[in-house]
Amino acid sequence: MSYDFDRIIDRKNTASLKWDYTKSFFGEKDVLPLWVADMDFKAPPEVIEALNSRVEHGVYGYSGKPNNFYESIINWMNKKHNWQITKEWISVTPGVVPAINLAILALTEPNDKIIVQTPVYFPFFEAIKNNGRKLVNNPLIVEDNKYKMNFKELEEKIDEDTKMIILCSPHNPVGRVWSQKELSRLVDICIENDILIISDEIHSDIVYKGYRHIPIASLSQEAKERTITFMAPSKTFNVAGLSTAYSIIPNRELRSKFNERLNTMHLGLSNIFGTIALESCYTYGANWLDQLKSYLESNIEYTINYIKTNLPEIKLIKPEGTYLLWLDFKDLELSEEEIDELLIKKAKVALNKGTMFGEGGEFHRRLNIGCPRRTLEEALYRIKKAIHTKK
Template sequence: MKCDFDQLTDRQQTGCIKWDFNQRTFGRADILPLWVADMDFKAPEAVVEALVKRAQHGIYGYSSGTESYYQVIIDWMQKRHGWAIQREWIAFSPGIVPALNELIRSLTKPGEQILIQSPVYPPFFHAIQNHGREVVNSQLTLENGRYTMDFADLEEKFASGVKMMILCNPHNPVGRVWDRGELERLGQLCLAHDIIVISDEIHGDLIYEGYQHLPFASLSPELAAQSIVCTAPSKTFNLAGLQNSNLIIPNAKYRQAFQASLNLTGVHNPNVFGITALEAAYQYGLDWLDQLMKYLKGNVEFLMSFLDQELPQIRAIQPEGTYLIWLDFRALGMEPKELHKFLVHKAGVGLNAGYSFGLGGEGFERLNLGCPRSVLEDGLQRIKTAVMGLGDASPIHSHD
């Protein structure tokens, strides 16, 4: 069945963080939101049908994953990523961010160092700091429009006493899909310095043609024993509101520590609709996903062409994966917070402020491409109009 990703679906009045809370998030209600990482596309029809059927059953009691639930996860990882995992490695979490917090709490001690690579997903910083651990940053290097890891810096930081690393694979927000050579080199350093690696792979199914996602723990048995891979159908199939994620933890000691920490919070089982949606998505959602990636690629090409022809002052980092794109506004010469206010209050668009992603994010903003092309075009036209009006000396008013 051909999917219509151009279809506009009104998400207002649904409790939607992206569309219903502009006033709270940006200080004004009348903006076009292109920020938080969920998509404005309906989930695969097979998922909708499965949820409707489950809802019609009428009883929504305590639930847990059956063997079929675990088998579809195993099959997906094998078919999609060539990684053979075992049933007992899979551990439930209501989300990747809660999992990060539990893994940090259960596998490190207060005061210990945890490394991240900025600019990176802001909850990484929060999860480390909230539990009294120390953030160690190895900033990514931007050269010729492409980000790379700074391996010399990584080795130096690891040698200084780092205990854990949070890897973003694919990387949010810069869109890199780390290749085998990069991951193997990183893996050798982690083994040499006995670093536990949490690999956030929530975007691992959203890969553009010509690139391949490699689960970090799949590289070798030695790295599997030192790694936790975080997965979910939520980004892939637009199911984030169903709060169902799965960690793949080959190391039994790590797995038991994580489970014990999770138990202290009283979190036990996935909700009944999350179970249903995951099984349907992984079994029947592949064709929808293939069509989605073609549509997203078209959105990337549309944006790149628009900037080239209409807004050459703004550059985009070519994404290799994810439906997020990292925009470089530095040529406008604005301070980071002024840039964000300008986009909200002059352009009327809500993006993610680049400075919230840590060092290296200043002067950038993250835009969500997971929307109908007409919405994307509207957002870009708004930005163009605002940039063209920069000769107007009227001040930028924040309505905070």
Template sequence: MKYNFDEIINRKDSHSIKWSNLEKTYGDKDILPMWIADMDFKVADEILEGFMERVNHGVFGYDYRPASYYEAVINWVKKRHGWDIKKEWILFTPGVVMGLNLAVVTLTKKREKIIIQPPIYPPFSGVISRNERAILTNPLRHNGEKYIMDYNDLEKKIDNDTKLMLLCSPHNPTGRVWAKDELEKLGEICLKNNIIIVSDEIHSDLIFKGHKHTTIASISEELAMNTITLMAPSKTFNIAGLFTSVAIIPNKEIRDKFVKTIEILGIDHNSTFGAVGLEAAYNHGETWLEEVLEYIEDNLDYTMEYVKNNIPKITIDRPEGTFLVWLNCTKLGLSQEELNELMIKTGKVLLNDGMTFGKEGEGFLRLNIGCSRSTLEEALKRIEKAVKSLKN
């Protein structure tokens, strides 16, 4: 291994949302933060070198996105996902959640229905309700082994007001990496009902062994023309703070509308360092990614074993990708409030509240394992201590 992911880097003084303000919010500075989805690892040397070179230049006026920026995206998407995309399909968005917002305001009118599949990353419902559109929930179903899509429920609920689907692929928080046939079936339903798909593929580079990410737009020409794909180097390379993402839109009519919204809002300009970071990451970050994936998968093995052996009342479906683990705590028999309080007050560990992912997340917590092994060990010990403090 070239990189040492065991290294602990103090993030408390770096304005990190994950690590700062714990004392202010929870009245306890010793809380271990295992929530929000960024990693505690230092980025690839090649990204740092890209930044340094630009810093040494010393002038930071307005930059445009050069051809090399688009080539970096095209080459990465081809190499990692086998999808051939064209330069003109690629639009800049300042963050993936902004991409979701842009799609919602561009492609739907107030009160029209937009499909989501809870439990789901909270901004999916937030972007719909804040823009005064209607949320149509098509909850994932658990088949005893894993979460699956419920196509019957979806077909039953779709009506003429249903215009858009926000797909999370891979899925946060469940860690499902949707198989090609699952996406084909979903795609068929959307095509049949004239529902445009917005596929948030921010986690698509973080896939564990034995699984393969399929970009839904790459399945067929019809799906390419019906899909907006949102991608970013942010989760992949731990550079979420750069807010540099892309929307890939092969359909010119949809793309032109999207561009118009970007112009209306005046958000076409990326930061200098966003572009530098994206290019450095996609062009030179692959070794780091391969290594970090191995480290995270080892962390996952450790978590699965530890929880099975020491906290058997918590159960986990092994995630197929992402660095997030969805802890099923329903057997503890606590309300969500009690569960959150148990972890904060007794465990002194901060996890994401399952209910923020929708009512389908009741009794769950989300654990971020994108951290050094020693941090993870400490977090699991704290969760164990909290659970064992319960009588019976």
């Protein structure tokens, strides 16, 4: 079956955060939104059919999670990521971000230090600071036109109070898919210093040709014993609004502490529709995902070529995964406020501001290419027109 990702779907007036709340976030209502990390595509038809069937039943009481739900996760991990997991390792959460907060509360103490690698997904900062832990920044570096981990600085910043690192894999917003060598080096450092690894792998299914996502917990027995992995079908199949994610925790002691906190807060029940969607996505969505990735790759190539031809002032490094592009506006020699003015007021395009992602985000913007080509073409044309008018 062939899927139509070119179809424009009107998301306005659906309480879409991306489309209906731009005024709240950008001060402008009529901007073209390519910011929030969800896509403008319908979920796979099998998922929609499964949800419709459950809706038609008409009774939406409390529900559990059938064995098929867990089997779908286990099979997906094995088939897509060559990772053999068991049912008992899996716990369901209402999202990856709530789960990261729970892990911090369950597995660290107030004033413990937690490392992040900026520029990185900004809720990591809030999860650390709002829970009374200390944020330690280990910024990524750019070498040979590629973002890399700064292992030398990482080791220098670790002390006896450092208890955890939050890994973003694949990395949002820079699009890196970490290699086995890089992940193994990180594991070695964490073993040597007795540091827990929280691995946000929500983008793990959207990886492009020539690259492979490796769950860091799958590298070795030592990695498995100190890693808490968080995943979800939300980015992959565009079902983020159903608020269903899961943790994979092989270590019995860590799992017990995490689940105790999860259950104390009564956050492990999930919801009927999220449960059904996850099982359907992982059972029937493989072909849809293959076609989606091909479409996203073509959008990336289009964007790279358009910028190279029409907007050479903007720099970007081709992502290895995710549907997010990390645009560098430094060469325009504008202030942050002037870049905002250019994009929001003149181009009428809404992108995520780079400084949201911490150190290394200055003069950058994050562009979401998970949309029909015509939407992307319009956004890039608007940016080109605004920059050329500025000149």
